[in-house]
Amino acid sequence: QVQLQESGPGLVTPSQTLSLTCSVSSDSINSDDYYWSWIRQPPGKGLEWIGYIHNSGTTYYTPSLKSRVTMSVDTSKKQFSLNLRSVTAADTAVYYCASWEAENWFDSWGQGILVTVSS
């Protein structure tokens, strides 16, 4: 398993961009076997997968968010990032970074970060 840690602002103004970073504890960020994801959970609701990025730069975003999401990876810093544009209150959630190795289930998770969208 990999140690993951989210960071970023806990409060974002409506219509602005939500930006989060996930720090990876090991050199696994350079491994071709690992895929790096963002998942969110609105208060009291279920989990929603946002998408993934690979160290090659390959991405996939879930269709409902695709027009607003960009993910990036910086292997030199052992980090990957999420940008979500034009946020509304509906984007208020705990955001988790997570990873899988080879198969598409999540065996490593960050602790999560609550992001509130409010003016």
Next chain:
Amino acid sequence: EIVMTQSPATLSVSPGERATLSCRASQSISSNLAWYQQKPGQAPRLLIYGASTRATGVPARFSGSGSGTEFTLTISSLQSEDFAVYSCQHYHEWPLTFGGGTKVEIK
């Protein structure tokens, strides 16, 4: 996208009893299903993958079964630390989706 439906939403069980949780996929996903446990204020923890394979360190009282569209997570004898929310997730195709979760509470 594949919709995952979990039932019941809440399950009230006494310690030591058996709990049976259901997860249904809107189309066949073969055995491409994972289960997670989530306690308040914590990240989800992987329990089961491949519909029936326990993840490392998961006690044997947790078992998963099913294939196609119908899946079950069984906790054979509930311990105090098992009261939590359980979510299923398919990985059959993109996008990956989760069920809404089943809360297992103390009866």
